[in-house]
Amino acid sequence: MCVLITGGTGFLGRRLVKLFESKGIHFQTLGRNRKDSFYCDFGSNRIPENCMDDAETIIHLAGHAHDTGSNRKQESSKNEQINFQFTKELIELAKKKDLKKFIYISSVKAGGKNVVNGYLNEESEGFRDNFYSASKRKAETFLREYENENMKVLILRPSLVYGPNMKGNFKLMQNFINKGLFPPLPNLDSYKALVHVDDVARSILFLLEDKELKKEIFIITDGNLYSPREIYESLSLSLGKVPLKWSVPKNFFKLLLFFPWTRDKLKKLFINEPYSSSKLRALGFTTKFKLKDINEEAF
Numbered sequence: 001m002c003v004l005i006t007g008g009t010g011f012l013g014r015r016l017v018k019l020f021e022s023k024g025i026h027f028q029t030l031g032r033n034r035k036d037s038f039y040c041d042f043g044s045n046r047i048p049e050n051c052m053d054d055a056e057t058i059i060h061l062a063g064h065a066h067d068t069g070s071n072r073k074q075e076s077s078k079n080e081q082i083n084f085q086f087t088k089e090l091i092e093l094a095k096k097k098d099l100k101k102f103i104y105i106s107s108v109k110a111g112g113k114n115v116v117n118g119y120l121n122e123e124s125e126g127f128r129d130n131f132y133s134a135s136k137r138k139a140e141t142f143l144r145e146y147e148n149e150n151m152k153v154l155i156l157r158p159s160l161v162y163g164p165n166m167k168g169n170f171k172l173m174q175n176f177i178n179k180g181l182f183p184p185l186p187n188l189d190s191y192k193a194l195v196h197v198d199d200v201a202r203s204i205l206f207l208l209e210d211k212e213l214k215k216e217i218f219i220i221t222d223g224n225l226y227s228p229r230e231i232y233e234s235l236s237l238s239l240g241k242v243p244l245k246w247s248v249p250k251n252f253f254k255l256l257l258f259f260p261w262t263r264d265k266l267k268k269l270f271i272n273e274p275y276s277s278s279k280l281r282a283l284g285f286t287t288k289f290k291l292k293d294i295n296e297e298a299f
Contacts, residue, residue, distance in 0.1 A: 001057070003056070004027070005017065005020075005030070006059070006090070007062030008027075008031060011161070012161065013061045017029070030047070042081075043078060053097070057102070058090065058102050060090060062086070082135075083136055084138045095146075095148050101208070102152070102153045103208065104155045105158065107136050107158065109128065109130075110139075111157060112127060120276065121276045152214050153214075154213055157220065159193040159219065159273070160192065162294050164295055177236055183248040185253075190270050193273055194224070196222055198299065200220055218280040221275050232247075234292040234294070235291070
């Protein structure tokens with residue numbers, strides 16, 4: 001069996017490649033890095049048809065999340081082209097080449113936002129609309145409606161991913177905690193689902209090996225729901241630091257929402273996102289890590 005991976009040099013892709021190497025799984029990669037087996041700039045190049053000559057399965061990790069240097073029109077165009085149009089072209093070529101399985105790594109942002117009985121799941125309704133989530137949802141809809149009886153299409157929605165060498169807000173927060181510059185967060189009535197990058201890689205391998213699933217969507221989390229205070233405490237422990245027992249009042253953070261340079265980051269931290277991965281767990285998949293294990297590796 002040969003697997004074609006897009007986005008193999010990204011944060012998740014590098015860990016998936018390492019997992020496959022440790023398991024002796026034959027794979028090739030498609031991307032714009034000199035290390036990739038086949039070159040393709042997803043925003044401008046046509047997909048090289050020979051990239052699927054040896055493949056039986058595609059794992060589509062590549063995507064566009066956010067470009068701070070783009071204006072709204074450019075950002076909308078990049079999300080449409082890379083997250084939707086490239087995915088559409090990829091599965092059409094996969095059908096032409098008679099591939100047997102297509103695993104799409106989407107995001108919980110493509111799902112609903114209406115909490116029922118304390119959780120968000122694959123069936124949740126409502127939609128938090130922005131360029132990224134809309135393009136991911138559009139790609140999911142196209143894949144689920146795509147007519148091909150010979151190809152199994154599976155969609156994985158990771159919650160916010162953490163782990164060694166991560167970037168973004170969590171890395172920034174971890175750095176400030178390490179320097180003693182991050183204010184201890186309070187307990188609030190908001191919770192966030194998270195997942196370790198190695199557990200996402202393991203879940204992809206789990207879906208790859210399943211022979212029965214046809215067209216399904218699965219959310220992947222580490223099984224915990226973290227309050228802002230628990231996030232602060234877990235990141236402190238991951239750095240070998242004892243969390244401070246006091247916390248900054250909630251009203252202080254409300255004040256920071258008035259400042260443009262802190263508004264978006266704080267909104268992301270305090271928004272309620274209690275995703276559940278019970279559907280995937282019901283198949284027998286279990287995660288290995290919690291947020292306090294952020295620096296650990298499974299392979």
